[in-house]
Amino acid sequence: MKMSEGVEWTAHACVLLAALPKGVGLPANALAEFHALAPAYMAKHMQALARAGVVESVRGAGGGYRLARAPRDISLWDIVEAIEGGEPAFRCVEIRQQGPCVTPQGDFRKPCEIHAAFARAENAWRIELKSVSLADMAAEVARKATPQKRALLTQWITGKLA
Amino acid sequence: MKMSEGVEWTAHACVLLAALPKGVGLPANALAEFHALAPAYMAKHMQALARAGVVESVRGAGGGYRLARAPRDISLWDIVEAIEGGEPAFRCVEIRQQGPCVTPQGDFRKPCEIHAAFARAENAWRIELKSVSLADMAAEVARKATPQKRALLTQWITGKLA
DNA sequence: GATATCGTACTCGGATATACATTGTCCGAGTGGTGACGG
DNA sequence: CCGTCACCACTCGGACAATGTATATCCGAGTACGATATC
Numbered sequence: 001m002k003m004s005e006g007v008e009w010t011a012h013a014c015v016l017l018a019a020l021p022k023g024v025g026l027p028a029n030a031l032a033e034f035h036a037l038a039p040a041y042m043a044k045h046m047q048a049l050a051r052a053g054v055v056e057s058v059r060g061a062g063g064g065y066r067l068a069r070a071p072r073d074i075s076l077w078d079i080v081e082a083i084e085g086g087e088p089a090f091r092c093v094e095i096r097q098q099g100p101c102v103t104p105q106g107d108f109r110k111p112c113e114i115h116a117a118f119a120r121a122e123n124a125w126r127i128e129l130k131s132v133s134l135a136d137m138a139a140e141v142a143r144k145a146t147p148q149k150r151a152l153l154t155q156w157i158t159g160k161l162a
Numbered sequence: 163m164k165m166s167e168g169v170e171w172t173a174h175a176c177v178l179l180a181a182l183p184k185g186v187g188l189p190a191n192a193l194a195e196f197h198a199l200a201p202a203y204m205a206k207h208m209q210a211l212a213r214a215g216v217v218e219s220v221r222g223a224g225g226g227y228r229l230a231r232a233p234r235d236i237s238l239w240d241i242v243e244a245i246e247g248g249e250p251a252f253r254c255v256e257i258r259q260q261g262p263c264v265t266p267q268g269d270f271r272k273p274c275e276i277h278a279a280f281a282r283a284e285n286a287w288r289i290e291l292k293s294v295s296l297a298d299m300a301a302e303v304a305r306k307a308t309p310q311k312r313a314l315l316t317q318w319i320t321g322k323l324a
Numbered sequence: 325g326a327t328a329t330c331g332t333a334c335t336c337g338g339a340t341a342t343a344c345a346t347t348g349t350c351c352g353a354g355t356g357g358t359g360a361c362g363g
Numbered sequence: 364c365c366g367t368c369a370c371c372a373c374t375c376g377g378a379c380a381a382t383g384t385a386t387a388t389c390c391g392a393g394t395a396c397g398a399t400a401t402c
Contacts, residue, residue, distance in 0.1 A: 001242075002384095003163045003251040004346070011276045012257055027374060036260040040349055047376065060355030061373045076279055080163075089165040089251075095174055098198040100314065113299040114173045117238055121290035128283035137275040152262065164345095166385070189335060202388050209337065222394030223334045 006045040006083045009037055013046070014079060017055070018071035018138035019145070020153070025058065025066025030156050045083060052082030071134035077126055090118035168207040168245045171199055175208070176241060179217070180233035180300035181307070182315070187220065187228025192318050207245060214244030233296035239288055252280035 013031040020026070032042035046065050050057045054074060055065045067074065092115040097108055111119070175193040182188070194204035208227050212219045216236060217227045229236065254277040259270055273281070 001163060001165045001246045001251050002249070002253065005253070005255070006347090007252065008254060008257060008276070015276070029374085034261050035257040036262070037257065038348070041347070043375075044348080044377095050375085057375060058355090059353090059373090059375050061357050061371095063355075063374050065375090076276070076283075084163045087164070089163050090169065091164065091167070092170060093167070095170060095197040095199065099196050100198070113294075113302045114170070114177070114238070117291065117294040117299075121238075121287045124290045125283045125287035128286045129279065132275075132279040137279075140275045168386090191335085200387070203386070205336075206338095206387085212336085219336060220394090221334090221336050221392090223332095223396055225335050225394075227336090 001089055003080070004083055006041075006048070007080055009035070009042055010045050010049055010083060011076065011079050013042070013065075014049070014054070014067070014074065014134055015137045015141055017065065017067050018074075018134040019142050020066075020157070022070075023066060024157055025056075025064040026156060027064035031065070034152075049079070049082045052078070054078050054082050067134070071138055074134045075130045076132045077129035080129060088119065088122050090115070090122065092118075163251055165242070166245055168203075168210070169242055171197070171204055172207050172211055172245060173238065173241050175204070175227075176211070176216070176229070176236065176296055177299045177303055179227065179229050180236075180296040181304050182228075182319070184232075185228065186319055187218075187226040188318060189226035193227070196314075211241070211244045214240070216240050216244050229296070233300055236296045237292045238294045239291035242291060250281065250284050252277070252284065254280075 012035055016031065016034060017025065028043035028046045029039050031046065032039040046055065046057075049055045050065065053068055056068045057063070057065055092111070094108070094112075096102075096112050174197055178193065178196060179187065190205040190208050191201050193208065194201040208217065208219075211217045212227065215230055218230045219225070219227055254273070256270070256274075258264075258274050
């Protein structure tokens with residue numbers, strides 16, 4: 001059970017976007033280059049974020065992706081849901097209802113204990129992810145930002161605005 | 163991010179084993195037949211459980227699988243770990259250390275915030291799974307056991323013991 | 325009748341195909357900027 | 364000098380291959396049971 005690496009890619013990309021001035025975005029190329037990632041594949045993942053409404057896309061020259069909401073209102077769970085899909089990892093197919101000794105009148109209204117336990121566990125996981133917002137992490141990144149990094153970002157942005 | 167269906171198969175199988183008299187086991191064939199599952203594939207998953215030390219295997223006629231510990235001492239996490247492997251779903255590859263504007267002297271002693279957040283979330287998930295033992299679920303199953311089901315199990319076991 | 329031995333049936337274990345999902349790449353669609361042209 | 368128009372470069376979006384992992388199956392290795400022959 002492993003998560004798509006796209007989650008890590010887009011999470012870092014979103015943190016970067018969150019550190020930018022409000023309303024300003026960057027093209028997928030720049031987001032990929034910033035962490036030395038494959039541009040085309042990064043673009044694909046950003047599309048998923050756009051479909052999910054986490055980011056907004058602006059086409060044409062000077063376009064790119066920018067956050068659709070305030071960083072405080074975007075959680076890690078939003079990103080996971082956009083990339084991985086919101087379906088639970090444990091998919092109960094009700095095998096308890098199969099086999100030679102299943103009574104037709106067996107009451108299966110309540111989910112089986114195994115299913116219930118996994119649902120509780122994934123809920124705890126989801127709640128933890130929902131409690132972490134981009135704003136929290138962007139602050140950490142901004143604190144460590146070097147002049148070098150600021151310069152590159154400014155160049156990208158001003159290059160856009162020029 | 164989806165979990166192997168083998169987890170569901172083996173979880174139900176282990177609950178069944180937990181409901182049996184202490185020390186008694188069943189062959190993989192019987193475990194599969196009980197829930198109308200592919201016997202060969204069930205056998206493969208039971209092997210993983212045996213390697214992980216969750217169940218013990220007994221070869222030869224009258225052999226099979228039996229729990230290696232008391233049901234109270236086997237948790238859902240043990241089964242997930244045996245089937246899926248204990249590695250975290252989110253694999254941080256430290257992409258923050260890549261790219262054009264990474265300072266060589268940047269301190270990366272502490273894990274990045276994204277990595278830390280996912281680690282916390284998965285920990286919550288793991289703790290929840292560790293808190294559920296086979297004994298809890300076996301009791302639920304035994305309470306609902308029909309005479310039909312009891313008869314089939316007795317037949318399998320006595321067929322073994324005869 | 326008891327015991328040792330051989331054969332057989334049963335079960336696990338790992339090696340081997342297959343299907344599917346993820347990963348990775350490319351080209352077309354759409355849009356804003358820019359320069360040229362005309363008024 | 365200003366406004367309009369057409370062209371171009373840039374960016375997103377979805378369609379298309381390559382790779383890796385999970386799924387599914389089969390056959391060989393090993394063991395206990397039982398039958399048989401012998402003492």
